[in-house]
Amino acid sequence: MALVELRNVSKIYHLGGEEIRALDDVSLDIEAGEFISIIGPSGSGKSTLMHILGCLDTPTKGTIQIDGTMIQDATARQLAGIRNRKIGFVFQFFNLLPKLNVLQNVELPMVYGGLSARARRDRAMRALQMVDLENRSKHRPMQLSGGQQQRVAIARALVNDPKIVFADEPTGNLDSHTGEVILELLRKLSQEGRTIALVTHDPEIAAVTPRRIEIRDGKISRHIDPKLAGQPRVEPVGVSV
Amino acid sequence: MNLWSAISIGLKEIWSHKFRSLLTMLGIILGVSSLIAMSALVQGMENGMKEALIAIGGMEKVRIETQDIPANQAHLTDDAVGCTIDDVYALERSAPLVKEVTPEMRPPGYYRVTHGAKMPDWVNLVGTWPSALDMNDHVVQYGRMFNEIDDEAARNVCVIGTYIRDELFGAPEEVGHEIIPLGETININGEPFRIIGMFQRYESEQDRKERELTKEQPKTVQTGPARRRGHNHKGGGFVYGWKNRTIYIPLNTMWLRFRAATGTNSVPDPHLSALNIKVASFDKLEPALEQARNVLMSTHKGIEDFAFRTQEDWAENIQTAIRNARLSGGFIAAISLLVGGIGIMNIMLASITERIREIGIRKAIGATYAGIFIQILIESLVIAVLGGLAGLASSYALVHLLQAMSPTENTPVITVTAMLVAFLFSAAVGVLAGLIPAFKAARLDPIQALRYD
Numbered sequence: 001m002a003l004v005e006l007r008n009v010s011k012i013y014h015l016g017g018e019e020i021r022a023l024d025d026v027s028l029d030i031e032a033g034e035f036i037s038i039i040g041p042s043g044s045g046k047s048t049l050m051h052i053l054g055c056l057d058t059p060t061k062g063t064i065q066i067d068g069t070m071i072q073d074a075t076a077r078q079l080a081g082i083r084n085r086k087i088g089f090v091f092q093f094f095n096l097l098p099k100l101n102v103l104q105n106v107e108l109p110m111v112y113g114g115l116s117a118r119a120r121r122d123r124a125m126r127a128l129q130m131v132d133l134e135n136r137s138k139h140r141p142m143q144l145s146g147g148q149q150q151r152v153a154i155a156r157a158l159v160n161d162p163k164i165v166f167a168d169e170p171t172g173n174l175d176s177h178t179g180e181v182i183l184e185l186l187r188k189l190s191q192e193g194r195t196i197a198l199v200t201h202d203p204e205i206a207a208v209t210p211r212r213i214e215i216r217d218g219k220i221s222r223h224i225d226p227k228l229a230g231q232p233r234v235e236p237v238g239v240s241v
Numbered sequence: 242m243n244l245w246s247a248i249s250i251g252l253k254e255i256w257s258h259k260f261r262s263l264l265t266m267l268g269i270i271l272g273v274s275s276l277i278a279m280s281a282l283v284q285g286m287e288n289g290m291k292e293a294l295i296a297i298g299g300m301e302k303v304r305i306e307t308q309d310i311p312a313n314q315a316h317l318t319d320d321a322v323g324c325t326i327d328d329v330y331a332l333e334r335s336a337p338l339v340k341e342v343t344p345e346m347r348p349p350g351y352y353r354v355t356h357g358a359k360m361p362d363w364v365n366l367v368g369t370w371p372s373a374l375d376m377n378d379h380v381v382q383y384g385r386m387f388n389e390i391d392d393e394a395a396r397n398v399c400v401i402g403t404y405i406r407d408e409l410f411g412a413p414e415e416v417g418h419e420i421i422p423l424g425e426t427i428n429i430n431g432e433p434f435r436i437i438g439m440f441q442r443y444e445s446e447q448d449r450k451e452r453e454l455t456k457e458q459p460k461t462v463q464t465g466p467a468r469r470r471g472h473n474h475k476g477g478g479f480v481y482g483w484k485n486r487t488i489y490i491p492l493n494t495m496w497l498r499f500r501a502a503t504g505t506n507s508v509p510d511p512h513l514s515a516l517n518i519k520v521a522s523f524d525k526l527e528p529a530l531e532q533a534r535n536v537l538m539s540t541h542k543g544i545e546d547f548a549f550r551t552q553e554d555w556a557e558n559i560q561t562a563i564r565n566a567r568l569s570g571g572f573i574a575a576i577s578l579l580v581g582g583i584g585i586m587n588i589m590l591a592s593i594t595e596r597i598r599e600i601g602i603r604k605a606i607g608a609t610y611a612g613i614f615i616q617i618l619i620e621s622l623v624i625a626v627l628g629g630l631a632g633l634a635s636s637y638a639l640v641h642l643l644q645a646m647s648p649t650e651n652t653p654v655i656t657v658t659a660m661l662v663a664f665l666f667s668a669a670v671g672v673l674a675g676l677i678p679a680f681k682a683a684r685l686d687p688i689q690a691l692r693y694d
């Protein structure tokens with residue numbers, strides 16, 4: 001069983017009688033340890049997919065299973081727990097809390113996880129070491145550069161040791177050099193065995209990951225998977241991958 | 242999310258909007274302090290009333306007065322004897338639930354009390370027994386009360402209240418020192434009476450305090466005609482004035498000197514103005530009155546020409562007045578607390594609107610519905626509780642302010658219960674005010690909240 005199993009997922013919005021299929025019958029498996037990029041033009045449904053994978057949003061149709069839990073059957077409380085412990089999320093706009101300092105921001109997931117103050121501190125400091133920012137722990141997010149803020153966000157995503165990290169255009173708001181630093185960090189984490197899925201519209205960034213999924217108009221249009229004899233395949237694929 | 246982190250988040254949030262939070266708290270501060278001040282005023286009033294009730298002899302005291310014969314016994318009018326000293330003896334003998342009986346006899350018609358050219362405006366002149374002291378809660382401060390021998394011999398002796406002394410011999414406030422007129426002789430309707438005792442000065446707690454305060458200040462030189470404060474009719478104040486105007490003389494003296502025999506009657510009029518009885522305990526008031534009634538019915542030959550006057554009516558009036566004051570005061574204070582609560586709700590709604598994105602982020606990294614709900618609720622509670630604590634502190638100031646603005650005869654009393662109630666009330670207001678904002682925040686959809694700008 002794969003870590004993440006998406007089956008025939010659709011997300012349909014209704015805007016003034018018009019039906020928008022942000023996702024249209026998407027099926028996808030992600031195995032533990034994979035480094036995967038999702039690429040596509042603007043408005044193709046990448047973020048929608050990411051939010052559904054990250055349990056921030058629910059599909060209109062279809063099923064998702066993450067680490068053995070059927071998401072569509074889970075209660076709000078269980079979903080919060082999954083977001084808290086099994087999933088790390090990195091956003092394009094960092095989404096740090098401006099009133100908290102770096103350390104407190106990284107500690108936040110553990111606050112909701114119910115850890116002791118001491119354990120929270122230790123683990124947050126270790127996560128900050130991973131992104132090389134332990135000497136900035138007392139700074140406010142606004143006192144850091146964009147790249148540094150994104151590294152704090154990555155530390156926050158990692159601090160509860162999640163099963164999978166989702167990053168929605170993590171470099172989208174950074175200059176190309178800083179973006180490369182972030183990308184390098186993600187690659188390093190992948191080599192350490194973390195499961196990472198990232199969204200981008202930049203083919204160069206997508207080229208870094210072994211597995212690539214292209215989305216167009218809410219559908220998977222292309223799927224490059226090294227496991228499958230290195231052959232590019234054209235979606236739609238069958239229900240079982 | 243444990244309670245402590247929720248409280249510390251709340252405190253931080255309040256601290257980061259100091260001015261706004263202070264303004265919000267002000268509503269609660271005013272509400273709490275006015276609630277406490279109101280209750281302190283009412284409590285003071287209640288204490289004053291109770292004091293006055295004790296000063297007139299307490300709830301156990303019942304007055305028996307002569308009354309008109311009921312219509313169905315009108316034909317017996319000629320047999321009606323009225324209250325006499327026989328009733329006193331009968332009650333003492335046959336009514337064990339009645340602890341004490343004291344007769345009261347007043348001079349018929351007009352009388353004047355003088356000393357030289359001086360004459361007090363009105364006087365409470367009573368002929369009675371030595372037991373009147375205990376019955377009416379009198380304390381002889383100087384000299385002595387007349388005794389049974391004085392009564393037996395119908396001596397012309399009297400015990401006076403301080404007001405009589407003030408009028409006839411000079412008040413300490415005017416003379417500058419206390420005059421104790423023991424041994425002096427005063428005139429009552431032409432009869433000379435020797436003063437053998439003087440009661441203590443009766444006044445409410447508040448008046449005593451005020452008097453002691455002014456005593457310490459240097460005496461201001463009075464210009465123009467002498468002024469005197471009229472007696473106080475508010476609350477229970479008249480009780481003290483009444484007692485200070487008392488002149489007690491022996492019952493027999495009153496009877497023989499002022500109820501003199503007329504041409505048709507060889508004996509002076511033996512009718513008592515009233516009987517005062519004290520029952521053993523207030524719980525036994527009903528059976529004791531029943532007993533007294535039975536005894537009197539037999540001495541009065543079955544004619545009901547007497548009536549009982551208990552303090553119950555008075556006590557009930559006091560209680561109604563206090564309950565009304567408490568209700569209306571509490572109502573006004575509760576409204577101001579409510580307004581404070583609306584202020585909190587308002588500010589919490591504004592605050593969560595400002596923080597929609599923050600709430601989205603918190604939800605995205607694992608905050609539950611309950612986690613957000615409790616955070617907002619506690620924030621509201623923290624504002625209310627801080628306001629409540631400040632309100633407790635400022636209630637003292639408010640009470641002093643109220644006292645300065647409108648002095649009352651009763652000292653306001655801030656009770657622990659009032660503080661506790663006001664504080665709990667403010668906390669409850671905080672929780673209530675936080676419910677809607679907390680609910681709105683907790684049910685925000687994470688994605689929509691994250692998109693919000």
Ligand SMILES: Nc1ncnc2c1ncn2[C@@H]1O[C@H](COP(=O)(O)OP(=O)(O)OP(=O)(O)O)[C@@H](O)[C@H]1O
Nearest residue numbers: 013015020022041042043044045046047048049201
């Ligand atoms: N709340 C919504 N209501 C209506 N339509 C929506 C909503 N959210 C997304 N959509 C639509 O769904 C489609 C997919 O949006 P999505 O944000 O997933 O695109 P994207 O691939 O992430 O684009 P970008 O690269 O610009 O971030 C778009 O057409 C968008 O307009």
Ligand SMILES: [Mg+2]
Nearest residue numbers: 046047048168
């Ligand atoms: Mg997007």
